[in-house]
Amino acid sequence: xxxxxxxxxxxxxxxxxxxxxxxxxxxxxxxxxxxxxxxxxxxxxxxxxxxxxxxxxxxxxxxxxxxxxxxxxxxxxxxxxxxxxxxxxxxxxxxxxxxxxxxxxxxxxxxxxxxxxxxxxxxxxxxxxxxxxxxxxxxxxxxxxxxxxxxxxxxxxxxxxxxxxxxxxxxxxxxxxxxx
Numbered sequence: 522x523x524x525x526x527x528x529x530x531x532x533x534x535x536x537x538x539x540x541x542x543x544x545x546x547x548x549x550x551x552x553x554x555x556x557x558x559x560x561x562x563x564x565x566x567x568x569x570x571x572x573x574x575x576x577x578x579x580x581x582x583x584x585x586x587x588x589x590x591x592x593x594x595x596x597x598x599x600x601x602x603x604x605x606x607x608x609x610x611x612x613x614x615x616x617x618x619x620x621x622x623x624x625x626x627x628x629x630x631x632x633x634x635x636x637x638x639x640x641x642x643x644x645x646x647x648x649x650x651x652x653x654x655x656x657x658x659x660x661x662x663x664x665x666x667x668x669x670x671x672x673x674x675x676x677x678x679x680x681x682x683x684x685x686x687x688x689x690x691x692x693x694x695x696x697x698x699x700x701x
Contacts, residue, residue: 556682
């Protein structure tokens with residue numbers, strides 16, 4: 522069963538989604554309240570990269586993922602170091618992105634676009650023990666600069682899904698952070 526109003530943006534997201542549209546950062550999602558795929562999240566990340574660096578040459582990718590060799594967004598994001606894929610050489614483009622994967626990609630994108638790291642907070646999420654060692658710093662960095670926040674009860678839910686509207690909102694926040 523699909524959630525109610527699955528084709529509409531949530532009230533909390535509408536302002537930032539509209540601003541993302543004005544900045545040329547959006548893609549049209551038929552179901553913005555559903556979890557976004559890794560491929561679509563990467564497309565949004567590359568849209569933001571190309572908005573900030575419209576004519577910057579991207580290095581060629583030497584080794585392409587075995588499951589999406591011809592996807593220019595994934596290949597360019599991998600060449601830039603925004604995405605890394607899995608140990609088996611796959612990217613899993615149609616898998617939904619997890620919250621911790623999104624945080625890691627957002628943090629890498631932020632750094633590549635010239636963002637500077639702020640001092641890390643000592644306050645930990647209640648579910649910190651569930652974070653992968655590879656994502657922990659990114660999760661807290663994205664919280665500290667106001668890009669991606671936790672959910673209720675001071676939990677982050679690292680393995681939880683990330684919706685299209687959440688992805689658009691975080692791309693808009695990243696754009697604003699880099700244009701202050």
